[in-house]
Amino acid sequence: MIPEDPPSSERRMWYVTLTVAGDPIPDLDIKVALEQLAHERPFLLTGRYAPDRAEVRYWEEAICLEDAAALALRLWGEHRGTAGLPQWEIVGLEVLEREVFHLRGMNGEIDVRLARAGAVRPF
DSSP, rough: OOOOOOOOGGGGEEEEEEEEESSSHHHHHHHHHHHHHHHHHHTTEEEEEEEEEEEEEEEEEEESHHHHHHHHHHHHHHHHHHHHHOSOOOEEEEEHHHHHHHHHHHHTSSSOOOOTEEEEEEE
């Protein structure tokens, strides 16, 4: 028997930063791919890019950090074909509980200003 998903009150919000890197590609290609990713997955808060790396930041809903991290580790590969993402590898992953994110924001460690959802810009 497959267990049911827990009630939404047991799920938490996690702030995810996923960084990928690989062989350089033209700036426009990675910009267009990140914009397509934002279209496919509207939860994307921001995307930053350079010819050889990209970073996406977003909120993930999951029961625990392990689940949020597992979802984040699949994101790039699952959208590689449909969004035209390059064959880059994941080189960084940070997953923060909402309270930790807000604490860091209050201490000035994280820029918590609201950006237009799906904003994609160079590093």
